[in-house]
Amino acid sequence: MSTPETASALPAARRCACCDAAFPLPEGPDRCPYCGDDRLGEVTLAETGEVVSSTVVRVAPPGADVPYTLAYADFAPGARLFARVRGGAAPIGTPVRLVAAPEPDHYIFEVEEHHP
Amino acid sequence: MTSRRVAVIGTGSVPFGKHEDASLEDLGGSAARAALAEAGFEPGRIEAAFSSNVLGGGGAGQRILARAGVHGVPVVNAENACASGTTAVHLARLAVAAGVHDVVLVVGAEKMTGRFQGGITLDRTDRPTLLGLTMPAIYALNAQRYAYDHGADLDDLAEVSVKNRAAGAANPQAMFRKPVTRAEVLGSRPVADPLTLLQCCANADGAAALVLAAENAVSSRHDPVWLLGSGLASGSPIGPATEFGTSRPSRLAARRAYAAAGVTPDAIDLAEVHDAFTIGEIMSVEALGLAGPGKALHAVAGGELSLGGRVPVNAGGGLLSKGHPVGATGVGQVVELVAQLRGRAGERQVGGASLALAHTVGGGVATLDAIASGVVIAGV
Ligand SMILES: [Zn+2]
Numbered sequence: 001m002s003t004p005e006t007a008s009a010l011p012a013a014r015r016c017a018c019c020d021a022a023f024p025l026p027e028g029p030d031r032c033p034y035c036g037d038d039r040l041g042e043v044t045l046a047e048t049g050e051v052v053s054s055t056v057v058r059v060a061p062p063g064a065d066v067p068y069t070l071a072y073a074d075f076a077p078g079a080r081l082f083a084r085v086r087g088g089a090a091p092i093g094t095p096v097r098l099v100a101a102p103e104p105d106h107y108i109f110e111v112e113e114h115h116p
Numbered sequence: 117m118t119s120r121r122v123a124v125i126g127t128g129s130v131p132f133g134k135h136e137d138a139s140l141e142d143l144g145g146s147a148a149r150a151a152l153a154e155a156g157f158e159p160g161r162i163e164a165a166f167s168s169n170v171l172g173g174g175g176a177g178q179r180i181l182a183r184a185g186v187h188g189v190p191v192v193n194a195e196n197a198c199a200s201g202t203t204a205v206h207l208a209r210l211a212v213a214a215g216v217h218d219v220v221l222v223v224g225a226e227k228m229t230g231r232f233q234g235g236i237t238l239d240r241t242d243r244p245t246l247l248g249l250t251m252p253a254i255y256a257l258n259a260q261r262y263a264y265d266h267g268a269d270l271d272d273l274a275e276v277s278v279k280n281r282a283a284g285a286a287n288p289q290a291m292f293r294k295p296v297t298r299a300e301v302l303g304s305r306p307v308a309d310p311l312t313l314l315q316c317c318a319n320a321d322g323a324a325a326l327v328l329a330a331e332n333a334v335s336s337r338h339d340p341v342w343l344l345g346s347g348l349a350s351g352s353p354i355g356p357a358t359e360f361g362t363s364r365p366s367r368l369a370a371r372r373a374y375a376a377a378g379v380t381p382d383a384i385d386l387a388e389v390h391d392a393f394t395i396g397e398i399m400s401v402e403a404l405g406l407a408g409p410g411k412a413l414h415a416v417a418g419g420e421l422s423l424g425g426r427v428p429v430n431a432g433g434g435l436l437s438k439g440h441p442v443g444a445t446g447v448g449q450v451v452e453l454v455a456q457l458r459g460r461a462g463e464r465q466v467g468g469a470s471l472a473l474a475h476t477v478g479g480g481v482a483t484l485d486a487i488a489s490g491v492v493i494a495g496v
Contacts, residue, residue: 021355034352053360054257055253055309056308057248058306058309080354080356104247
C-alpha cells in the first residue's frame with residue numbers, strides 16, 4: 001500500500017509500559033506525554049486509523065489559509081493522534097492513513113479512498 | 117476540619133464590553149471600590165485579597181488594588197485560564213472558612229479588546245496550536261463527537277445561543293442585548309464546523325469584585341449570600357482515554373463543590389455556566405449533573421434550562437451575551453448569583469431562588485483537555 005519512502009519517513013513510535021498509550025516520537029521523546037513514565041518500548045503503529053472527531057476550521061489566526069480539516073484519530077495499539085487531514089472531509093469513523101509530512105506537521109491523516 | 121460560614125457582603129462590577137479608554141487597573145479598581153462601598157467597609161478592613169487576571173502581566177492584583185486603597189496586605193494573583201476568577205473565589209472562601217482572615221476582597225479584571233484577531237491564543241508552541249487547533253476548533257471537535265454519540269442534531273446547538281441571547285436582552289449589564297433567532301445563529305459566519313460566529317462568545321473588557329466575610333463580620337446592614345462550597349479541578353493530556361463531548365475537569369470540580377456544600381445537583385435552583393461556545397454549555401450542564409448524559413441539548417430545546425424552566429441556566433445571558441473578559445468571568449458569575457439570591461435580578465429574576473451554582477472551565481493549551489475548571493455554590 002505505502003511506498004518505502006513514506007513508510008521510512010514516518011516518525012518512530014513508542015509505547016508506555018505504565019499506561020499502555022502509544023505515541024510518535026515528536027509527542028514525547030523521553031517520557032510518556034500522558035503519565036510521565038520513562039519506561040518506553042518501541043512499537044509500530046497501524047498504518048490506518050479511525051477518526052475520533054474532526055472539524056473543518058474556517059476562521060483561523062492571521063497567516064493560516066482556511067479552510068482546513070483537523071482530526072483526532074486512533075491508531076492501534078493505543079495511539080490517539082492529532083493531525084491535519086488531506087483529502088477532504090473526514091467524519092467520525094472514517095479510516096485514515098498516517099502519512100509522514102514536514103515540520104511542524106510531522107505527520108498528517110489521509111482519507112483512505114483518496115489513496116491509490 | 118471545622119469550617120466557618122463565609123458570606124458575600126459586597127459586590128461590584130464594570131459591565132463587560134469594550135472599554136477602550138480604561139486600563140486594567142481602572143477596570144479592576146472600579147469594581148473593587150464598588151464592592152467595598154456595598155459592604156460599607158473602608159479599604160483598611162480588607163485583610164487579604166485574591167486577584168484573577170490572565171493577560172495583564174505580573175502583579176496585576178497589586179496594581180489593581182492600589183486603585184482601591186488596599187495596600188500592604190497579602191495579595192494572591194490567580195491565573196487558571198478561563199477558570200481564574202472561580203479560582204480566586206475558591207481560594208478566598210477557603211481563607212475565610214479556615215479562619216485565616218475575617219474579611220477578604222476578590223477582584224477579577226481583564227483588558228482584552230484590540231489584543232486578538234481570530235480568537236485568543238494563549239500558547240503558540242505546542243504542535244496542535246501550530247497546526248491550527250483554535251479554541252473554537254477544540255469545542256467543535258467536542259460538538260461533533262457529542263452529536264455522534266447521542267444522535268443529536270448539530271443545528272440544535274443554535275438553541276443555546278437563542279436561549280442565552282434572549283436572557284441577555286433582559287440584563288442591563290449584558291454586552292449584547294439583542295435576541296437572535298435560530299436561523300440567524302445558523303446563518304452567521306462559520307467558524308469551525310458546526311460552530312458559527314453566534315455560537316462563540318466575544319472577547320471583552322471588564323471587572324467584577326466581591327467582599328467576603330466570616331459570619332462574625334456580617335452585620336445587620338448587610339444582605340449576606342453564603343458561599344456554601346466550591347471546588348477546583350485541572351485537565352489531563354488529550355489521549356486515548358479522552359472522552360470528547362464530555363468535560364471531565366468540570367465533573368471533578370462539580371463533585372468537589374457539591375461535597376463541600378453538602379448538596380446534590382437536583383437542589384440547584386439556577387446556574388451560571390461556562391458557555392464560551394454553545395457546546396460548552398451542553399457539556400458543562402451534563403458535567404454538573406443538571407441534566408443526564410446526552411440529555412442537555414434536549415433540555416435546552418424543551419425550555420427546561422430557560423427562565424421559568426426546571427433549572428434556569430445562564431439566566432443572566434451567559435458569556436454569549438455578556439462577553440468573556442477571561443479573568444473577570446468567574447467573579448462576575450458570582451456577582452450574578454448574589455443578585456439572584458437577593459431577589460434583585462429584575463426582569464431576569466428566577467423565582468424563589470435559594471441555591472445557585474457558578475461554573476467555569478478554561479482551555480488554551482491544546483495538548484490538555486482543559487487547564488482548569490471551578491465551581492462555586494451559593495445560597496441564602
Ligand atoms: Zn504512560
